Amino acid sequence: MKSSAFIAASAAVILLLGLVHLLYTFRGPKLHPRDPELTAKMMAVSPVISPETTMWRAWVGFNASHSFCLILFGVLYGYLAMRHSVFLFHSRFLLTLGFVLLLSYAALAKLYWFTAPFRGIVLAAVLYLLGIVVNRA
Secondary structure: HHHHHHHHHHHHHHHHHHHHHHHHHHHHOOOOOOOOHHHHHHHHHHOOOOOOOOOOOOHHHHHHHHHHHHHHHHHHHHHHHHHHHHHHOOOHHHHHHHHHHHHHHHHHHHHHOOHHHHHHHHHHHHHHHHHHHHHHH
8 A cells, every 4th residue: 555655646746736837827927938028929929830829829838738748647647556556556567657757757857947846756756666666565
């Protein structure tokens, strides 16, 4: 049961990060540029790939879809850890996939984001790894 609790705690951290990020995507200025002129420019300029959107709409969409992935990870791995732990811990594929995803997010956070999400993701990765190690012991 301890191993499941570690994975569930890891999933809860990622779920919380995803929900907060989704909230910040659609409410308040947290994910807006500090320069209002840049925001106006993003709302007016299209990316090279298509004139059907603007950089601002793409920015909002990218942030929302990023949040959805975090939420999916949190819900899915939390559910598997708490309701189907035998299945989860017998699937090297799912265990590896989850850990690789967490490590990938940690790398992105370190390279491109800021301290708070990096620390949260590293905490989630450590909890996740502890769940695997405790289960194997």
